[in-house]
Amino acid sequence: MILFECVSFRYNQNNKTSFALKEVSFELPKGEVIGVIGSNGSGKSTVAKIASGLLKPTSGRILVDGANITEYRISPNQNNSVKLIAGIIFQNPDNQIVGTTVEEDLAFGLENLQVSNSQMHVKIDGISKRFGLVDLLKRPVHELSGGQKQMLCIAGIMVMEPSWLIFDEPTAHLDPWSRRDFWLYVKEVCKERNVGIIVISQLPGDLEEFDRILVFNNGELVFNDKSSSYNRPDFEAVL
Template sequence: MNNEENKIPFIKTQDLCFSYEDNGKSIEVLKKVNIEIYKGEYVAIIGHNGSGKSTLARLLNMILEPDSGKIFVDGKDITDENLTEDEMFDVRRRIGLVQQNPDNQIVATIVEEDVAFGPENLGIPSAEIRERVDKALEIVGMTQYARYEPHRLSGGQKQRIAIAGVLAMLPECIIFDESTAMLDPKGRKDVLKTVKQLNEEKGITVITVTHYMNEAAMADRIIVLDNGQVVAQGTPAQIFENERLLNACSLDVPQCTAVALGLKKLGYNLNGDIYDIPSCTEAIGKLLADTN
């Protein structure tokens, strides 16, 4: 879905600025950010702590309001003063957000009640809520936990419940704000699998905010934020090629890319774009076969 310039972007920001007051002085978090996200894309926004990536995520679904600049969703300006409350809630429905801490975003005391929270707020008829909840739980693979109390679930399971809660509102786009940062490796793997499946099978646009390069490598496109500005955009291969840029933004390259770059420095000629385990093993395997 990349590089379709002729299509209107699903989300587009125009000179987006945001700052907050701290002890009487204003701190600029975002400085004229221009990004475009297309329907069905899987975009990773990376940047070190304080680069403004979480703020950007919260601006996109109107949890925060920008100081200046515009945000267009499906061509409609959502920063318009005349935007009605219903239109604002519709934006929030279409663009869901899954946060970092799995404990802090579950509202109800029973899993299925929590998943129903979103559709209940939208005023959906009861029978349809039931259908949506069952379907959302099925998609994230948590059907057998429908009647559980959330505190009995693991972190990864709680995050999948949070995803189901967003899915039940039938969103077109889901923003994951460091949603795997507090999970163990198993939980992280399960959540990432769910995210990828949502993007590929359900066609949901995914924006993932992360500082894990291995996760960013899963995306179609990466946007690098540093100091409140977009410093680079491109495919994972294009971004990870530029080690100097990443270092300047206090970011790492994914481990596999680091291995490949190290081997290249030693004089081994690795071919192809290497940013995940399959591409890395393939390239090294090919190299070994060639040298034999």
């Protein structure tokens, strides 16, 4: 469960008026695909970065599966290793890919989690099979297509086995076929692996994929309910 308790955030600490988020509270269950929508600048990416521990809130508290993400984004495991709590995937894969080759990129996050070499091989082997990257492992990342880069980003986060996946406008640059693949994948992961999924999207076509919808307007949460209760005309003005 992701819990936001009266979370406020401003980028510029000196400017007391410019809150990117204003006293946002919500509780999100696992097992649903949660959509976050709202116009440009409404605070969606800020919520994503706070939930994944990249930004610390100016005030308020965030718990992800009981862990206080305001203090750390990776938590200790039973076996002395560390675990990523919530992984975030950005719209533009080029900003996220760090390795020179596909294999290096997949190894990067695991190295940060201090996974042993032997474990790393097992994990990279498994994830590259799942994402159709086996034949690309030695390939320089700049030779990948846009869709392949997107899949590499998702694989690079999934290989760390986070409890939550947060996608910030993942489908914006995808062609219709890759978008369909993306959604098939998301549904599968959500059902089979008990991973919580949050997807930020501005695309009307993605609306029907969400089980629950959060609507942001000007840093405030203005709707949080099952998507069956969402009535688009009510929010036309803020989207």
